[in-house]
Amino acid sequence: MSVPLLDIKGLRVGFGRGAYRKEVLHGVDLHLQRGETLGIIGESGSGKTMTGMALLRLLPDTAQVAQEAMLFDGTPLHELDETAFGALRGVRMAMIFQDPVGSFNPAKRIGWHFRQVMKRAETAAGGVQPTGDYRARAVALMQEVGIRRAEDSVDLYPHQLSGGMLQRALIALVLALEPDLIVADEPTTNLDKVVEHQILTLFKQIQRRLNAGMIFVTHDMAVAASLCDRIAVMREGEVLEVAEAQRLFDDPQHDYTKLLIATARKLASPAAPRGEPGRDKPPLMQIRNLSLVFPPSGPRPAFRALDDITLDIRQGEVIGLVGESGSGKTTLGRALLRLYRPSGGTLLFRGEDITRASDRALRPVRRELQMVFQDPGGSFNPRKLMKDSLAEALRAAGVTSSREIAARTAALLERVQLAPEHGERYPHELSGGQLQRVAIARAVALDPALIVADEAVSKLDVSVRAGVLDLFRDIQREKQLSMVFITHDLEVARYMCDRIAVLYHGRLLELGPTERVFDSPSSDYTRTLLETLDYSLGGRNFGQAGYGGTGTERAHAD
Amino acid sequence: MQNRTGMVGLLIVLIVALAVLIGPALIPYGPEDMDFMAILAPPSLAHPFGTDSFGRDVLSRVLLGGRVSLTISFAAILVAAVLGSWIGILSGYHLGWTDGVLMRIMDLLFAFPSFILAMLLMVLFGFSSVNIIAAIALVYLPIFARIARNTTLLIREDPFIQASRLMGRRPSAIMLTEILPNISAPILVQASVGLAFAIILEAGLSFIGLGVQPPTPSLGGIMSDGREYFSRAPWVLTMSGMAISVALLGINLLGDGLRDLTDPKLRERA
Numbered sequence: 001m002s003v004p005l006l007d008i009k010g011l012r013v014g015f016g017r018g019a020y021r022k023e024v025l026h027g028v029d030l031h032l033q034r035g036e037t038l039g040i041i042g043e044s045g046s047g048k049t050m051t052g053m054a055l056l057r058l059l060p061d062t063a064q065v066a067q068e069a070m071l072f073d074g075t076p077l078h079e080l081d082e083t084a085f086g087a088l089r090g091v092r093m094a095m096i097f098q099d100p101v102g103s104f105n106p107a108k109r110i111g112w113h114f115r116q117v118m119k120r121a122e123t124a125a126g127g128v129q130p131t132g133d134y135r136a137r138a139v140a141l142m143q144e145v146g147i148r149r150a151e152d153s154v155d156l157y158p159h160q161l162s163g164g165m166l167q168r169a170l171i172a173l174v175l176a177l178e179p180d181l182i183v184a185d186e187p188t189t190n191l192d193k194v195v196e197h198q199i200l201t202l203f204k205q206i207q208r209r210l211n212a213g214m215i216f217v218t219h220d221m222a223v224a225a226s227l228c229d230r231i232a233v234m235r236e237g238e239v240l241e242v243a244e245a246q247r248l249f250d251d252p253q254h255d256y257t258k259l260l261i262a263t264a265r266k267l268a269s270p271a272a273p274r275g276e277p278g279r280d281k282p283p284l285m286q287i288r289n290l291s292l293v294f295p296p297s298g299p300r301p302a303f304r305a306l307d308d309i310t311l312d313i314r315q316g317e318v319i320g321l322v323g324e325s326g327s328g329k330t331t332l333g334r335a336l337l338r339l340y341r342p343s344g345g346t347l348l349f350r351g352e353d354i355t356r357a358s359d360r361a362l363r364p365v366r367r368e369l370q371m372v373f374q375d376p377g378g379s380f381n382p383r384k385l386m387k388d389s390l391a392e393a394l395r396a397a398g399v400t401s402s403r404e405i406a407a408r409t410a411a412l413l414e415r416v417q418l419a420p421e422h423g424e425r426y427p428h429e430l431s432g433g434q435l436q437r438v439a440i441a442r443a444v445a446l447d448p449a450l451i452v453a454d455e456a457v458s459k460l461d462v463s464v465r466a467g468v469l470d471l472f473r474d475i476q477r478e479k480q481l482s483m484v485f486i487t488h489d490l491e492v493a494r495y496m497c498d499r500i501a502v503l504y505h506g507r508l509l510e511l512g513p514t515e516r517v518f519d520s521p522s523s524d525y526t527r528t529l530l531e532t533l534d535y536s537l538g539g540r541n542f543g544q545a546g547y548g549g550t551g552t553e554r555a556h557a558d
Numbered sequence: 559m560q561n562r563t564g565m566v567g568l569l570i571v572l573i574v575a576l577a578v579l580i581g582p583a584l585i586p587y588g589p590e591d592m593d594f595m596a597i598l599a600p601p602s603l604a605h606p607f608g609t610d611s612f613g614r615d616v617l618s619r620v621l622l623g624g625r626v627s628l629t630i631s632f633a634a635i636l637v638a639a640v641l642g643s644w645i646g647i648l649s650g651y652h653l654g655w656t657d658g659v660l661m662r663i664m665d666l667l668f669a670f671p672s673f674i675l676a677m678l679l680m681v682l683f684g685f686s687s688v689n690i691i692a693a694i695a696l697v698y699l700p701i702f703a704r705i706a707r708n709t710t711l712l713i714r715e716d717p718f719i720q721a722s723r724l725m726g727r728r729p730s731a732i733m734l735t736e737i738l739p740n741i742s743a744p745i746l747v748q749a750s751v752g753l754a755f756a757i758i759l760e761a762g763l764s765f766i767g768l769g770v771q772p773p774t775p776s777l778g779g780i781m782s783d784g785r786e787y788f789s790r791a792p793w794v795l796t797m798s799g800m801a802i803s804v805a806l807l808g809i810n811l812l813g814d815g816l817r818d819l820t821d822p823k824l825r826e827r828a
Contacts, residue, residue: 367724373721
């Protein structure tokens with residue numbers, strides 16, 4: 001076997017000193033061959049990002065990095081000084097970050113970035129500086145990664161391109177470098193499903209073309225399964241196991257890996273359909289021709305966020321709103337709760353028109369319409385103890401005696417499977433999953449008829465996601481309340497919902513029972529959206545989706 | 559605590575506060591006791607800051623004048639901060655016409671140079687201490703209103719505020735229990751910086767005779783007296799001016815420290 005492109009042994013990273021020293025990586029061993037893709041998967045705090053950053057020396061000065069060996073193409077990286085390292089980084093080693101917007105200088109045109117990178121690559125190659133036509137090469141590269149109207153785009157500023165296009169431009173920049181090693185840190189996490197699908201395909205193509213080694217950091221099992229040759233599972237700063245992708249999924253060794261895979265598989269399996277609850281009862285909420293236009297502000301023209309939406313929310317059902325970002329699903333959810341005032345149409349709650357009710361008139365109704373937010377950290381007043389936040393909800397629901405409030409707070413915490421001491425903590429002292437449980441408890445404390453859950457699990461780690469979803473479902477069944485589940489994640493939607501509404505550019509494209517929408521979608525857009533599921537764990541081609549053969553084949557081919 | 563600037567500032571402010579509060583009681587001369595044997599006497603052991611043209615002890619007058627000036631400035635900033643935060647939160651939370659009306663009034667106040675505005679108010683309403691406080695408060699009101707409004711705008715769409723609205727709580731309760739505690743840090747910082755400016759403004763008003771009226775001592779008034787015979791007795795102006803500088807230095811350092819302490823960007827790095 002040839003010398004590995006990258007060989008890391010015993011990588012340790014710590015912060016602080018003395019008694020405050022905290023080690024975040026406890027001896028990581030990894031190696032990577034040319035042309036191979038190594039996936040690093042783990043949850044937040046597992047050290048997966050830290051590993052890539054330490055490799056490229058991108059950690060802040062306060063970090064203490066130690067290693068037994070860190071060889072790049074046979075060169076010991078840790079012995080290089082800053083100048084020598086700088087000549088490698090960004091030339092032979094490239095990094096792609098999660099946030100494409102932050103990777104570009106907002107004051108410079110796209111073309112400028114290409115020129116910088118190309119100059120750098122040429123200088124580093126040591127050759128005489130050829131008077132290359134940067135612009136033409138940039139355009140060619142951008143066309144190669146599928147940027148539409150590349151000749152025009154090269155003269156645009158970063159904010160004029162969408163996130164997906166920017167991520168493509170970033171990949172084109174990496175192509176311009178022709179690096180030997182690419183470190184990609186959650187490069188598709190901020191993108192819509194359909195775009196993510198395209199970008200992943202592109203990754204596979206360019207990596208093959210450059211014959212580079214790639215480290216792909218992700219929290220998404222499905223993405224890792226479809227893209228990587230080998231996968232390293234990390235938790236709490238340690239590599240638990242490394243195996244070829246197929247083998248990892250077929251025969252996971254570590255309990256934690258088993259848990260991750262079981263969770264992913266569980267979400268991939270549709271819930272047992274339970275008919276259409278509430279079909280024969282009067283609907284809880286009737287939405288008729290609802291539209292919402294955000295007025296123009298400054299240079300921005302008016303924006304029609306919701307367009308002629310007609311929908312019933314039945315009693316005791318879970319209805320999913322799915323669509324990409326900008327489709328209006330969150331706006332619709334908020335309009336239902338009258339956090340926005342609709343521009344047209346009517347909104348009937350229990351037959352009563354609340355379309356234009358004033359804030360004061362709404363106050364008695366508010367309690368019945370609750371929401372669980374995407375960002376668990378922002379859902380609570382940072383200066384209040386959790387039990388005080390719950391107590392406030394109880395008081396708003398009309399509970400007055402302090403003894404009863406204390407008893408009900410304890411009961412609520414228990415109901416969401418938390419201990420009483422969680423009530424004595426501040427929001428920043430709880431994990432995302434725990435916070436989301438308290439958020440559910442707070443919503444339930446008000447005894448609502450409808451809960452709108454806005455991407456309520458998308459910021460949670462994979463292993464706690466299923467638990468929170470199950471809690472949602474149990475409470476929904478228990479209280480017989482209606483639930484609007486807003487999500488971009490089709491698997492979550494399938495797992496949770498009785499009916500699915502597909503939104504696209506503020507319009508309702510499709511509405512039907514979950515099975516029907518998944519099995520025989522009636523619109524082309526839904527079909528495109530569903531195709532993105534193919535590379536996921538739920539599809540038949542689990543772990544071997546169509547990005548140029550299975551992981552095992554690729555590893556042997558090199 | 560890493561914040562050395564803030565600690566030094568706090569120390570200076572504490573010393574100044576102690577000096578003006580209990581200092582006058584420790585000095586054998588009252589601020590209005592005249593000693594005609596020692597007119598314009600240079601600093602000595604008996605009179606560490608010297609005496610003025612009436613033979614009054616300058617140290618005693620500076621300490622008592624400092625007490626008057628600091629009390630007035632502190633009260634003015636307190637009024638400005640409380641009222642300004644209230645206006646700002648109201649504006650930022652309700653937006654719409656409430657915001658339009660309140661903020662245009664604030665713009666109007668902001669449009670005047672602060673010193674001119676304060677002079678105008680003093681001339682219009684007379685020279686009592688309460689009026690000085692009101693004039694200075696009015697000058698600083700729009701600053702607090704804007705800070706409160708901007709920080710309210712930043713958090714008004716936060717989930718925890720929305721959750722509070724969805725509970726059907728009253729807007730006033732939301733503003734008081736959800737918004738105010740979360741925007742108090744920048745207001746506190748601005749208050750400490752504003753206090754320094756208020757002291758300068760009060761000294762300026764007294765200096766030109768539109769502030770605290772003699773014989774009550776004030777730092778501006780003492781400096782104004784000292785200016786008249788600066789060539790013969792430079793210590794009167796110098797010592798009172800230094801007293802102001804020390805107080806300002808302490809307050810500004812404290813303000814810097816508070817800002818560093820409450821700036822989340824800096825805190826993350828620590």
